Structure formats: structure tokens, C-alpha cells
Amino acid sequence: MKINPxxxxxQAGEPQIGTWLSLESVFAPRFMARxxxxxxxVDLEHSPIDWQTAAIMFGAIADAGCVPLVRVPRxxxxxxxxxLDAGAMGIIVPMVNTVEEAKVAIAAAKYPPEGNxxxxxxxxxxxxxxxxxxxxxxxxDEILVILQTESPEGVENAEEIYSLPxxxxxxxxxNDLRFQMRSETGEDPSPEEFEAMLQRILAAGKKTGTPVxxxxxxxxxxxxxxxxxxxxxxxxxxxxxxxxxxxxIAKELGLxxxxxxxxx
Numbered sequence: 001m002k003i004n005p006x007x008x009x010x011q012a013g014e015p016q017i018g019t020w021l022s023l024e025s026v027f028a029p030r031f032m033a034r035x036x037x038x039x040x041x042v043d044l045e046h047s048p049i050d051w052q053t054a055a056i057m058f059g060a061i062a063d064a065g066c067v068p069l070v071r072v073p074r075x076x077x078x079x080x081x082x083x084l085d086a087g088a089m090g091i092i093v094p095m096v097n098t099v100e101e102a103k104v105a106i107a108a109a110k111y112p113p114e115g116n117x118x119x120x121x122x123x124x125x126x127x128x129x130x131x132x133x134x135x136x137x138x139x140x141d142e143i144l145v146i147l148q149t150e151s152p153e154g155v156e157n158a159e160e161i162y163s164l165p166x167x168x169x170x171x172x173x174x175n176d177l178r179f180q181m182r183s184e185t186g187e188d189p190s191p192e193e194f195e196a197m198l199q200r201i202l203a204a205g206k207k208t209g210t211p212v213x214x215x216x217x218x219x220x221x222x223x224x225x226x227x228x229x230x231x232x233x234x235x236x237x238x239x240x241x242x243x244x245x246x247x248x249i250a251k252e253l254g255l256x257x258x259x260x261x262x263x264x
Contacts, residue, residue, distance in 0.1 A: 001130035004142040006039045006067045010211045015226045020237035022047040028238050029057045033064035041069040045094050055086035062127035075105035085121040090144025097153040099160050106166035109145050144168050151180035158204035169232045172214035
């Protein structure tokens, strides 16, 4: 059975830089998986990608020698079971604010006795180049479990969450964290306040020995964050890369824009 090279690299302290997939298309992952990113994350939280398309995307990514990860809509047993049975080699769980929420997600990703994942299916084994029996035996060692810290509450509980057995890495969604830090009057935190919160997360990861990462939008930011010690880093998305390049070309041609699409 194939090992999960991203999980192994993170355990060795090596940065792993990938990107997000948000288009409901099998064509995009077939190309993106061959560019050189060690992992690609299929986003089922904030995209219209359906279950069947997601399963085909996982297979296309794995067949190209890349690691298919998935962000589930919610950290419950049903969502996690379905994506892992469909062939994802790891999960990213949003909005993990408490130790109990973290334990639920971890258990759903692990077969007994380490967790409560239901044993069944056979598609999952294909992406690991194994038969179902071998997969059942070794999946707990290879499935990557990444929890998201996206709120001040999650930061307060960070050290306890990050210390749980089965947590392979932590990932920060900057937009949600910033929104969750808004004041009662709706004001965003200052850049200094936001950066201080990020540094608390990084410090908690270093203290517990848990790799931490975040979503960034530029190569310069990737370099800055890896120098600080962040390991699991997502740069932009296939949609943003497409829109940014299309926008650049349109500007060179003097074409008008319908609006600012940079946030995509």
C-alpha cells in the first residue's frame, strides 16, 4: 500500500505547499495534479462540487501521483466517512473550536480501536494502490487529519486541541479567523491584532510539535510564512489563478473589467 508522502513530510518538519480546487470539473485536477504541487484540496465546504464529482477528482489526482485532500463541509462522521470511502487521502475539517469537536473529527477518520469509522467500500483502496483488506489494516497510519483553527475560541483551546493523538496538522483560514475576530460593532481587527493571533497559533504548534499552516495568496507570502515556521501552506486556488491570469491579459489588451474578482 502506498504511503501518504505529505503526511510523512510534515512529520519530518518539511513544508508542504499545495493549492485549493473549487471548480466542479474533472479537467482542472487532471492538469493541476501534474504541475508539481504535492497535494491538492478539493473544497466541499464553499463550492458546489457534488459527491460523485469529488470521488472522480480524488482518483484523477491520485492517478497523477499527487495526494488528494478534501475539506469537508462539517466535521461529523457522515461527511468524513463519505469522502474517505470515496478515495480522499486526507481531510481538512473547518471550524474546530473545542476539544470535543476535534475528538469527533479524529474518531470519524480512524477505524477502531482508535476511532469509530465504519468499515466498508472498496474505492478508497484504489488511490492507495491496495486491496480493501490491506487498506482497512493500514489506513489509520496514512490518512492525514488536519483541523482548522478559525476563531478566537479555537485559539484559546489550541494547545489542548493540537496535543490530541491523531492530529496531523492545523490549518488557518484567514478570512474566517478575521471575521470571527470582528468587534461587536462589526469592525475588523487591525493588521497588528490579526498577526498577533496568527503568531499565537504558530507558537501553539511549535510548543506541541504539531505542524501548522495557513492559506496565502502570493509566492512572497509563502516564503515569508515558511521562514516563520508554517508548514502546511495553501496558495490561492485554481479559480484564482485562472481569474488572475485572465485579468492580467485583459488589462494588457485594454479590455474593461466587470469588477474586482481578485478575491476569488
